[in-house]
Structures are given as structure tokens and as C-alpha cells.
Amino acid sequence: MLHVLLHMISAREAVTSDRLAAMMGTNPVVVRRVMAGLREAGYLRSEKGHGGGWTLAxxxxxxxxxxIYRALGSPPVFAMGHRTESPGCLVEQSVNAALEDAFREAEAVLLARLRHVTLAALAADFGARLKACTAERLQAS
Amino acid sequence: MLHVLLHMISAREAVTSDRLAAMMGTNPVVVRRVMAGLREAGYLRSEKGHGGGWTLAxxxxxxxxxxIYRALGSPPVFAMGHRTESPGCLVEQSVNAALEDAFREAEAVLLARLRHVTLAALAADFGARLKACTAERLQAS
DNA sequence: CAGCCTCGCAACACATTGTGTTGCATGAGA
DNA sequence: TCTCATGCAACACAATGTGTTGCGAGGCTG
Known part of the structure; x- marks a missing residue:
């Protein structure tokens, strides 16, 4: 997803789902599927017809x-645990309380981290890598 | 899993997989499957034959x-991301770097949290809940 | 206007994974 | 010897994510 967005920043004009799919090694429908959330959130625009495609909004x-994470519907962060909600068993309640606390805290840390990384920052990081890579190549030749 | 362990602390004698499965609403084979890691790590013992079952070691x-988390094989914590490892695309590398950092930090927080919660602490919490619950019941009657 | 391009959406096919289930062998006690 | 219990392997099943196809709607171009 982020991969797609960064590619779109590099390319200033509209990009079709087909081209993005080729970059990601998948197919256009999947691209549209995941981009739909970003479009509804107003971060992207999509235009039909000849010369159409996706543009940053x-x-x-x-x-x-x-x-971006929330525009994608805030999918579950963790792969484990999250048992049934207090099924009357007190043991279950204790376990849930301990784990939920730990998970909530870890999720808060993760989201805080995501919250202060902008797309522009990612793009800048990409620029730096590109520069370093080309410099390395020049040195090699 | 933790649910099972807490039940075993309460019951001082050996408990069979059948009984544990009944408590968890699953079946004995599944119980043995997840307990195997704990047994190999030396936290549990299992005995065959009449009067056998599982005991804390x-x-x-x-x-x-x-x-416990590590005895279970340190299963993946997060449900998202973790794309392919640097497939040559620099954009992918930037994205991975940013996300991996965030994920590592969140995982560190989670594990630190898990590291200072002992089984005994969970059992004590359960005891407190039990006490509160019975008190509430007495008040209701 | 006709033809082509592109997205939007729904339905289906497919692989993967976690979970449940069955069967059989092994060991321990009555 | 019989019963109880674990250990292990193999299979059945449901859920999920992903890829695929088909059709319709809208927009550009000749």
C-alpha cells in the first residue's frame, strides 16, 4: 500500500491500476480494492476514461x-490472543485483563510511531536511498 | 493457553487433557498440541496411565x-505488513525500514510488559476477582 | 457517433492456515 | 489383562486473504 503511494509521489501524473499492479506484482483489481479506502477518505482521487488513473488529492x-492505517479500516494489529469476551469464567477475565493491557499499550506505541511519520518523510528517505545508491554505483564503475 | 495454566494452578493434582478440553470448549488433542511446547521447555510434566495427566513442573x-510465549515458539505478533525482504526496489526498502522500526519498538514494549507478569501474579489477580465476586453475591442475597 | 480506455463492483476460484477429528501406538496403573 | 491417558500422524473442515473473470458506468479520442 505504502509502496504504491510512494510510487505515486514520484510520478506526478495519473497512474493506472494496471501500471501499479505491475509494479507490485499483483493485478489491478486488488490495487483498486485496497485503494478504495484511501479514495473515500479523500487522500486519493480516481478518474475514469482515457488518460485516467489515480492521483494524490x-x-x-x-x-x-x-x-493511512485508519483509512484502510484499522485492521487488527495483532495476530494472537483476543479470546472471547468474558464468557463468565473468572480465569478468562483475569487473563484477558492482563493481555488486553499489554496489547493496548503496544498498539498505542505503534500508532504513536506511525502518527509522526508522514508520507513526505518516507519520500525523503527514498530520495536519500536513491542518492546513496547512485553514488555507490558511480564508485563501482 | 494461559487459561489452562491458571486452571492447573488452582487444581493441585494432575489434570487430564480431557478435563482441560472440556473447560476450554475444545478437544483433548488440541490441548496436547499447544501444551507440547511447555512440556519440552520444562514448565510442565505429563504422565501417562491411570491417574495421569498434566502437572506444573x-x-x-x-x-x-x-x-510461555517463547516456549510456544514465539509465534508472529503482528497480523499485518512484513512484506518481502528488500526485493531490489528502493521504495520497498524505505517502506520496510520505517515499518520495521515501528513494529520492532511495539513488539519490544509488548514483550517487556509480558516479561514482568508472572503466572503467580495472574493467579493472585484471579483470587482477587473471585473474592470480589463472592462478596458481590453475598451482598445481592 | 463509434471505439477504446479506465475505474467500480460483484461473484467466483484458489491456496493457505488454524482448528477439529479420528486412528493407532506407547506406557502406566488397577 | 484391561483400562486410562498421552504422543503422534493423517485427514476433514471452515475461515481468510488473494487472484481472476465478467459486466456496467463513465470519459477521452478520432
Whole structure:
């Protein structure tokens, strides 16, 4: 997902789902599926017809990874645990309380981290890598 | 899993997989499957034959939730991301770097939290809940 | 207007994974 | 010897994510 967005920042004009799918090694329908959330959230625009495709609808500096995460529907972060909700068994309640606390705290840390990374920052990081890579290549030749 | 362990602390004698399965609403084979890791790690013992079953092999105060997590094979914590490892695309590398950092930090927080919760602490919490519950019941009657 | 391009959406096919289930062998006690 | 219990392997099943196809709607171009 982020991969797609960064590619779109590099390419200033509209990009079709087909091209993005080719970049990601998947197919266009999947791309549209995951981009739908971003479009509804107003971060992206999609245009039909010849010369259409996807364009950024906001400033990359104002959107954070957390925004993207929520636009995607805030999918579950953790792969484990999260048992049934207090099924009367007190043992279950104790376990849930301890784990839920730990999970909530870890999730808060993760989201805080995502919240202060903007798309523009990612793009800048990419630029730095590109520069380092080309410098390395020049040195090799 | 933790649910099972707490039940075993309450019951001082050996408990069969059948009984544990009944408590958890599953079946004995599944119980044995997940307990196998704990047995190999030395936290549990299992005995065959009549009167056999599962017993604790350690002091609940010395084993933490992190120990249990690792005895279970340290299953993946997060449900998302973790794309392919640097497939040459620099964009992918930038995205991975940013996300891996965030995930590592969140995982560290989670494990630190698990590391200072012992089984005995969970059992004590359960005791407190039991007490509160019975008090509430007395008040209601 | 006709033809092509692109997205939007729904339905289906498929692989993967976790979970439940069955069967049989092994060891321990009555 | 019989019963109880674990250990292990193999299979059945449901849920989920992903890829695929088909059709319709809208927009550009000649």
C-alpha cells in the first residue's frame, strides 16, 4: 500500500491500476480494492476514461501513516490472543485483563510511531536511498 | 493457553487433557498440541496411565508470560505488513525500514510488559476477582 | 457517433492456515 | 489383562486473504 503511494509521489501524473499492479506484482483489481479506502477518505482521487488513473488529492506532508492505517479500516494489529469476551469464567477475565493491557499499550506505541511519520518523510528517505545508491554505483564503475 | 495454566494452578493434582478440553470448549488433542511446547521447555510434566495427566513442573512465581510465549515458539505478533525482504526496489526498502522500526519498538514494549507478569501474579489477580465476586453475591442475597 | 480506455463492483476460484477429528501406538496403573 | 491417558500422524473442515473473470458506468479520442 505504502509502496504504491510512494510510487505515486514520484510520478506526478495519473497512474493506472494496471501500471501499479505491475509494479507490485499483483493485478489491478486488488490495487483498486485496497485503494478504495484511501479514495473515500479523500487522500486519493480516481478518474475514469482515457488518460485516467489515480492521483494524490492531498499534500504528502500532511498525511501520516496512521491516517493511512485508519483509512484502510484499522485492521487488527495483532495476530494472537483476543479470546472471547468474558464468557463468565473468572480465569478468562483475569487473563484477558492482563493481555488486553499489554496489547493496548503496544498498539498505542505503534500508532504513536506511525502518527509522526508522514508520507513526505518516507519520500525523503527514498530520495536519500536513491542518492546513496547512485553514488555507490558511480564508485563501482 | 494461559487459561489452562491458571486452571492447573488452582487444581493441585494432575489434570487430564480431557478435563482441560472440556473447560476450554475444545478437544483433548488440541490441548496436547499447544501444551507440547511447555512440556519440552520444562514448565510442565505429563504422565501417562491411570491417574495421569498434566502437572506444573515449576514455581508459578518464576515463570513469566514471556517465557510461555517463547516456549510456544514465539509465534508472529503482528497480523499485518512484513512484506518481502528488500526485493531490489528502493521504495520497498524505505517502506520496510520505517515499518520495521515501528513494529520492532511495539513488539519490544509488548514483550517487556509480558516479561514482568508472572503466572503467580495472574493467579493472585484471579483470587482477587473471585473474592470480589463472592462478596458481590453475598451482598445481592 | 463509434471505439477504446479506465475505474467500480460483484461473484467466483484458489491456496493457505488454524482448528477439529479420528486412528493407532506407547506406557502406566488397577 | 484391561483400562486410562498421552504422543503422534493423517485427514476433514471452515475461515481468510488473494487472484481472476465478467459486466456496467463513465470519459477521452478520432
Amino acid at each position: 492531498c499534500d504528502p506532508a500532511t498525511i501520516t501513516l496512521d491516517d | 515449576c514455581d508459578p512465581a518464576t515463570i513469566t508470560l514471556d517465557d
